[in-house]
Amino acid sequence: MELLAFGNTGWGDELFIATLMTIAVSITAMIIGFFFALIFTPLKLSKNKFLNFIGNSYTTVIRGVPELLVIYLFFFGGTGAVMYVASIFGYNEYIEINAFITGAFAIGIISGAYSTEVFRGAIQSIDKGQFEAAKTLGLNKFGQFFKIILPQTLRLAIPNLSNVWQITLKDTSLISVTGLVEIMRQSYIAAGSTRDPLFFYSFAAVLYLLLTFLSMKIINRLEIKYSRGY
Amino acid sequence: MDLELMINSFPKLLNAAGITLKLLSVSLIVGLLIGLFFAILRLNKNIFINRFAYGYSYVFRGTPLLVQIFIIYFGLGQIEYLRSTFLWIILKEPYWCAIIAFRFKYWSLHFRNLEICISNN
Numbered sequence: 486m487e488l489l490a491f492g493n494t495g496w497g498d499e500l501f502i503a504t505l506m507t508i509a510v511s512i513t514a515m516i517i518g519f520f521f522a523l524i525f526t527p528l529k530l531s532k533n534k535f536l537n538f539i540g541n542s543y544t545t546v547i548r549g550v551p552e553l554l555v556i557y558l559f560f561f562g563g564t565g566a567v568m569y570v571a572s573i574f575g576y577n578e579y580i581e582i583n584a585f586i587t588g589a590f591a592i593g594i595i596s597g598a599y600s601t602e603v604f605r606g607a608i609q610s611i612d613k614g615q616f617e618a619a620k621t622l623g624l625n626k627f628g629q630f631f632k633i634i635l636p637q638t639l640r641l642a643i644p645n646l647s648n649v650w651q652i653t654l655k656d657t658s659l660i661s662v663t664g665l666v667e668i669m670r671q672s673y674i675a676a677g678s679t680r681d682p683l684f685f686y687s688f689a690a691v692l693y694l695l696l697t698f699l700s701m702k703i704i705n706r707l708e709i710k711y712s713r714g715y
Numbered sequence: 716m717d718l719e720l721m722i723n724s725f726p727k728l729l730n731a732a733g734i735t736l737k738l739l740s741v742s743l744i745v746g747l748l749i750g751l752f753f754a755i756l757r758l759n760k761n762i763f764i765n766r767f768a769y770g771y772s773y774v775f776r777g778t779p780l781l782v783q784i785f786i787i788y789f790g791l792g793q794i795e796y797l798r799s800t801f802l803w804i805i806l807k808e809p810y811w812c813a814i815i816a817f818r819f820k821y822w823s824l825h826f827r828n829l830e831i832c833i834s835n836n
Contacts, residue, residue, distance in 0.1 A: 669781060673785075682786075693782060
């Protein structure tokens with residue numbers, strides 16, 4: 486237990502900060518993912534073949550490729566790309582991109598692919614009459630979507646979005662390969678310096694379990710809130 | 716893009732793909748077996764056995780795969796120095812079987828519902 490003490494003697498405070506970092510990365514990634522879903526869901530639902538193809542290839546490629554590969558691609562490939570662009574402008578020093586931004590972006594793209602699928606399914610399962618009713622009310626396109634379709638979509642999407650959230654939360658452990666100090670990285674450091682990997686990795690597992698447990702509690706409340714009237 | 720490098724490294728990557736397939740097939744089979752086992756436990760009326768099976772799938776689904784791999788690879792080596800490639804296969808399967816167990820749970824729920832329906836009629 487003294488290994489977990491706060492302050493200079495233990496790893497408690499470091500792990501606590503790392504947990505906050507994990508939460509921050511997952512929330513950022515989830516928000517980035519929503520932006521991607523906002524762009525790609527209409528593409529997937531569009532009747533235009535070309536737009537449809539773009540939307541489909543995004544979700545298919547990202548979901549068919551291991552997450553770790555995407556992160557490596559963004560972190561190492563991203564650094565290479567930025568340095569290449571900089572070298573055109575005559576800057577040849579080594580540039581390192583912020584691990585938080587690349588990590589959150591990589592995970593965001595992944596979770597965006599999953600959220601796109603979720604939203605597509607949810608919108609498709611809404612009754613056609615609702616779209617027609619929205620039109621008859623004389624609302625413009627945005628009004629139709631945000632006032633009538635979206636609230637109903639959320640009710641259907643939240644249970645699946647909670648799965649996406651869990652996936653995102655667990656995927657953040659993969660960002661540790663880029664050196665961002667979140668739970669996984671911190672327990673790696675702690676395990677290395679104390680030579681007690683079993684304890685620290687088990688503790689990391691407990692922390693992740695705690696996070697998923699707490700987020701499930703919150704999401705269940707949201708689910709109840711958005712299912713009012715059903 | 717370095718085409719020469721791509722062509723040269725292709726055989727190695729192909730080799731590695733073989734290992735990936737091997738790992739996948741072994742973990743799928745072992746996972747299926749364990750999943751089936753836990754799905755049956757999950758249907759048990761005894762609350763402790765039921766809870767145990769539920770907890771198993773909850774823990775393995777709730778923690779990242781990377782953490783599980785690290786616990787098994789580094790953590791277990793600390794206790795028994797059982798570091799071998801054979802561990803690699805074991806560590807993958809709990810994840811799979813957790814997922815499969817979950818699916819089986821739904822199937823078995825369906826079956827149970829069906830049985831209840833049939834017995835009512």
